[in-house]
Amino acid sequence: MAQWTFGAVGDVFVNRENSKDAFVGSSGLLHQIDLVFGNCEGAYTDKPHFAPSAGWRVVAPTSNGIDLAKAGFDVMAVANNHIVDGGHEGLIDTLNLLKSQGIKTVGAGANLSEAIAPAIVEQNGLKIGFLGFASHYPRGYEARRTVPGLAALRVHSVYCNSPTTFNEPGAVPAVRTFPYPEDVELLKFLIGDLRNKVDLVVVSHHWGLCKPVELTDYERILGRVSVEAGADIVLGHHHHFLRGVEIYRGKPIFYGLGHFVFDLPGLEVIHDEKELEHLKRRGEYGIYPREGYPLSPFHADARMTMAVVCDFEGKRMTSVGFFPCQINQENQAMPLKKGDARAQVIVDYMSKISTETGLQTLYDPVSERFGLAYSRVRISAPHEKG
Template identity: 40%
Template sequence: MAVGDVFVHREEPQEAFQHVDRAFRSADVAFANLEGVYSKTLERAPSAGVPVIADPVHASGIAASGINVASLANNHSLDGGTLAMLETRSLMQANGVATAGAGEDSAAARAPAVIDTDRGRVAILAYASVFPCGYEARPGAPGLAPVRAHTLYSPWETNEWNPGLMPRVTTVPDEGDMTDLREDIARAREQADLVIASFHWGDFTRPFVLTDHETRTARAAVDAGADAVLGHHHHLLRGIEFYGGKPIFYGLGHFAFDLPGLEERLQKSAYLGRGDARLRRESARRFGEYKIGARDGYPLLPFHADGRLTGFAVLSYGDGVLRAGFAPCVLGPDNSPRPVAASTPEGKEVVDYLERACAFEGLPTRFERDAFAIEGVAVTAVTPGS
């Protein structure tokens, strides 16, 4: 099972996953992207935006959830400095949560988390494409595993001048990072029955859209030998496709991602449009209704209402075949994900949203609603379309 961004920072941390923990504990592997730092050894990274940091006591919410693998490759994993990241990693591991995507040097950051199960060995690799400068690991320095790309801007029409028009955006992969990715997957392939690649990537300012970096990198990972790809960072669900018969979950959104007092923290940092009048106007043009900010009735979740639609991916392996599903969930005012069957109005809204995301990007994927259940949680089967 796999979810997107998680960070527990609330008065009762062990209640964060109360509606899904039985299902997670039933899985051989339950994966999440840990979007923040649990540490008392803090030194704010100079390039950090708004740090996502909490006292280690809140990590009990992760440890009690049934999650047993966490990615540390994201744009908040070094907000408190390298020592805080390493302390977070040690804390997770001490609580039975394997980690991938960050470490004491580049080799450690690129190493997979390996889980032995009754049905074989699973290796999970984790990378970030979205992160502040300086968060990347180097041969002699701690950090995260990067998969970067250079961004190019060009006009939509090449036969006319049109100053100020929004450009066409394309990307060129960092060849060194892509070589590392292929080598990492090949090494993991030698030691595991299943290889899963996780990426923190994408444009969180708009719904549905996928960048060329996401589709290119996901397919390159499959070509290199990955059995499935998991994406996160968008805070809104993204489409799902099958490439070479392998499932790619482009964006699992956030799952239980607590951001108490975020508006005040944004104001202090003059971040994401919290600055002078010019910055506010530019932010309004950039984000529109998807601007991150306080939402009435949702004190821990300052995202657009679409961000309350979530769920978890389900991957099952047998007879040499990997099958995919998705369990719809919704986030209420308590910010604890609650499973909903696709046959209910709430569950229908989640699966309808996934279908819209697939249609927007032309991903031919079928959804068989409420195909089966796990620990009482209804799962929609996800299969290739024509």
């Protein structure tokens, strides 16, 4: 059986003066992987109609997105909390731009039917199916029967007594999160239906909180339900930081892939001094301008990222691993060499955050692959029954 590789990275959005330098250093790696996925975290349009519910408007001229296929991307998720920042026209412009480059998209469309439709890619004689969903998004971004938008999976937040206190009125509550049962049933149906048409299924989820380490209840629920319904690989994004990996029923759930190239310039322009001080008071992990990183207003931990690789023989997955990457001051994700101590720092970080969230995943020490640092993902005690 033919051997081939599937790769994935996290948030991708190019918004800089020279868009052609965004993937300097990383494009070589992406082109060594047979099938590459990324999350398109914003809208490319020359005629934005800004959504009134948008926060930071992650919108760039079309010229910024014209080289994504050249960088190495084959499939991109467009279900995220910024894809409608440029309005419905901006969403359609983005889909058309990606399509014009031969990039398949999942997770948004001109109506609900298009938003939940799969993308199917042929690779080494196999059919690989993709689905994309978002659980974190501004109100109004969700697709409806005749309205453009994203494929939404809704989630309930339940406030209950903290497990560390007595029934104490006024105490800070615990927040538990659970997906809508009807949306879970839709997710299971869509995965199961796609499973019957393809050899492998990849499901992308935009989910979680923009805090380091923390995994919410619903992320674990939706991740495992996706595998139980027939997904072979589950990819998570949105957090800005890496998350741990779980091997569930023999299938990898990457809870958060972090940034890859995510440009967010100009916060010091759109906010006055008082507003910037307010942002800084949110704590060290807040989003505000960082000296020396004009395109990346995030904590230093958000500069650690990865390119995930799953190896296959035919449709049998033979290994799972990742290439540690460091985001530099030009906001380029740079794959690290084996001798670079920062590679082991990222592997150790993955081990730490996995342990802190109760995942039993193990990560091999840095080895070498494609001339770069690489770590294989293992598991000490598989969860076969959930």
